[in-house]
Amino acid sequence: MTSTPTQDVENELLASLVNGVLTLTINRVEMSNAIPYYVRDRLIEHFTNAHSDLNIRAIVLTGAGDRHFCTGADLRVRPTPPTLPEGAPDFIVGSAVEMMRSGFQRLMESMQDCQKPIIAAMNGTAAGGGAMLALAADLVVASDTARFVDVFASRGLLPDGGFAYLLPQIVGMHRAKEIVMLGETISAPEALALGIINRVVPGDELDSYVREMAERLASKPTKVLGWAKQLLHSSVENGRSVVLEQEGLFVELNIATADSQERTAAMREKRDPTFRGF
Structure with missing residues (x-):
């Protein structure tokens, strides 16, 4: 060696x-x-x-x-x-x-x-x-x-x-x-x-x-994919209460993202959203 x-x-x-x-x-x-x-x-x-x-x-x-x-x-x-x-x-x-x-x-x-x-x-x-x-x-x-x-x-x-x-x-x-x-x-x-x-x-x-x-x-909302990945991994190792608490936290964090605002604007304007990953 x-x-x-x-x-x-x-x-x-x-x-x-x-x-x-x-x-x-x-x-x-x-x-x-x-x-x-x-x-x-x-x-x-x-x-x-x-x-x-x-x-x-x-x-x-x-x-x-x-x-x-x-x-x-x-x-x-x-x-x-x-x-x-x-x-x-x-x-x-x-x-x-x-x-x-x-x-x-x-x-x-x-x-x-x-x-x-x-x-x-x-x-x-x-x-x-x-x-x-x-x-x-x-x-x-x-x-x-x-x-x-x-x-x-x-x-x-x-x-x-x-x-x-x-x-x-x-x-x-x-x-x-x-x-x-x-x-x-x-x-x-x-x-x-x-x-x-x-x-x-x-x-x-x-x-x-x-x-x-x-x-x-x-092309998808990157933060959402990352938080979903974390939730799925957490579900294997943690109990229901922990995973649901994390779910609520990530939902609230997602509201503040630019991609979430783009989703809302796209729905209002009846067009496909363009996500930027943040």
Whole structure:
């Protein structure tokens, strides 16, 4: 395990902003779109910044090529370890916990907490941490040849990065245990039936389909979408009284938005509203 000699993060994670849609493309085809720590950290940065960037109205996450969406962490590339004081052991108690918290767990949370809708465009296999990225997205559109693979148990590893937190919410507990314990490859149509994927389209139509969906989302009242996302996530973890209290708060906050005023004006003037995302 050595540090990478070059870190070309700008080329390994492509980013473009067009018509309010931020497209993030994992561009490591030769490594099956596995991501090293510095690409992971740049993804976290993008999702965190997008939360409050008014120019970004929707996000698309995809992989380069047509074989792999993302196959998780590239563990062949490690950051330079810190210098230890004399007498310290090579493994420090708590370091593994911190590595998880600051790594894929943080990436998952940055996606779940981002107020902008995130579409995962699964152009190929999503495995390990890459499967987590699909679970953490708000919507998933897959090519008809895409696959969803939980590789953790077959490699003697515990599901990490929030995988075990997200999966039962989407497929139910018994299905989640089947996926985790058996580790069988799930085809795109099977993932659609399980609720992991929202749409399956031919591979040559994936980009155009996702672009149209993302631009539709980008034209909607962004604050409303973000608050709705937060409410839906809260409903899984909190009781009725908490969720209803949040609902009332967000309804009141929405009244003060420019998009709410535009909605009222459009109704009065009998025209379609033009939302600006604030």
